[in-house]
Amino acid sequence: MENEALQIETKLSELTYGEEAEILGISDNCKGEIRRRLLDLGFVRGTRITVQNISPLSNPVAYSLRNTLIALRNEQAELILIKKLSDNDKRL
Amino acid sequence: MTNACSTCKYNTASDLKKMGEQTASFDYTIALAGNPNTGKSTVFNTLTGLRQHTGNWPGKTVTTAQGSFSFLDKKFKLVDLPGTYSLLSTSEDEEVARDFILFGKPDVTIVVVDASRLERNLNLALQILEITNKVVLCVNLMDEAKRHNIEIDDRTLARDLGIPVVMTSARSNEGITELLHAVHDLAIGEIVTKPYHFQDIPRTTNKAIEKLNDELLKLYPQLANSRWIAMRLLEGDESIIKALKEGRLH
Numbered sequence: 001m002e003n004e005a006l007q008i009e010t011k012l013s014e015l016t017y018g019e020e021a022e023i024l025g026i027s028d029n030c031k032g033e034i035r036r037r038l039l040d041l042g043f044v045r046g047t048r049i050t051v052q053n054i055s056p057l058s059n060p061v062a063y064s065l066r067n068t069l070i071a072l073r074n075e076q077a078e079l080i081l082i083k084k085l086s087d088n089d090k091r092l
Numbered sequence: 093m094t095n096a097c098s099t100c101k102y103n104t105a106s107d108l109k110k111m112g113e114q115t116a117s118f119d120y121t122i123a124l125a126g127n128p129n130t131g132k133s134t135v136f137n138t139l140t141g142l143r144q145h146t147g148n149w150p151g152k153t154v155t156t157a158q159g160s161f162s163f164l165d166k167k168f169k170l171v172d173l174p175g176t177y178s179l180l181s182t183s184e185d186e187e188v189a190r191d192f193i194l195f196g197k198p199d200v201t202i203v204v205v206d207a208s209r210l211e212r213n214l215n216l217a218l219q220i221l222e223i224t225n226k227v228v229l230c231v232n233l234m235d236e237a238k239r240h241n242i243e244i245d246d247r248t249l250a251r252d253l254g255i256p257v258v259m260t261s262a263r264s265n266e267g268i269t270e271l272l273h274a275v276h277d278l279a280i281g282e283i284v285t286k287p288y289h290f291q292d293i294p295r296t297t298n299k300a301i302e303k304l305n306d307e308l309l310k311l312y313p314q315l316a317n318s319r320w321i322a323m324r325l326l327e328g329d330e331s332i333i334k335a336l337k338e339g340r341l342h
Contacts, residue, residue: 067211
């Protein structure tokens with residue numbers, strides 16, 4: 001585990017344009033159908049994710065993951081836990 | 093129209109008769125399932141000769157379209173389902189697809205997947221394999237995948253999933269004959285599949301599933317997919333609870 005500082009868990013809503021992150025999971029506060037839906041759309045642990053497009057009011061945001069664009073509102077992006085990747089991690 | 097090709101025995105595509113909307117009598121029912129925007133309707137049109145509207149956006153097919161074709165002297169009814177990401181979390185149009193696969197009991201289900209987004213598409217394919225053994229995986233949009241230099245190891249995929257895998261570009265008719273053979277052989281029972289099933293269900297969860305499954309089978313001895321339904325009930329899936337209450341499950 002190099003770059004300890006970058007292992008800090010944060011929310012997907014904190015990811016900015018140009019950064020890359022790995023999904024750690026979905027918050028325990030998110031249950032039932034919404035949780036299932038997010039999993040089905042590919043928001044599963046270990047998935048690499050980037051910000052692709054930001055709408056004029058910066059909500060929703062389109063994310064790129066597993067070769068597809070998925071737009072999420074901030075309230076959903078807040079439920080997804082990520083760790084931002086350093087340049088070192090990205091090469092792995 | 094008779095020409096050398098249409099009577100040649102090596103041209104197996106000539107065994108396909110597109111029968112449009114005649115769905116009165118048929119030997120087998122085939123369902124077309126898949127994620128949104130994978131080309132299900134294009135496959136549908138290629139097989140039936142119909143011109144079901146195709147479009148490059150998700151949510152285009154919101155109800156089922158039906159058509160038919162015959163191949164090697166068997167008549168097939170083909171049902172084009174709305175695109176869905178999952179059988180588990182469903183919006184209204186996705187429920188149409190889920191209910192048909194679950195309660196419509198198709199003889200064969202063709203799962204159409206996008207070759208360029210295979211990984212995410214396999215989510216649905218694996219869920220369908222939990223419900224039915226008679227599945228053909230149609231890896232469509234191969235022309236697009238090739239343009240992106242994506243290669244697909246169809247033999248390994250078929251072995252790992254335990255079902256026939258056919259690579260197609262429905263738009264240009266590529267692989268359609270192979271798809272027809274796989275569907276035909278599976279329908280008449282010439283191919284027997286051994287679908288991959290999820291392995292890692294925790295023991296306590298498994299116990300609960302077994303218990304509920306036994307209860308369900310006591311109430312409905314004819315119930316197909318009782319184990320799968322037991323799992324959904326444990327999850328609190330509202331639409332399955334409703335279907336059970338309304339007696340649509342058997």
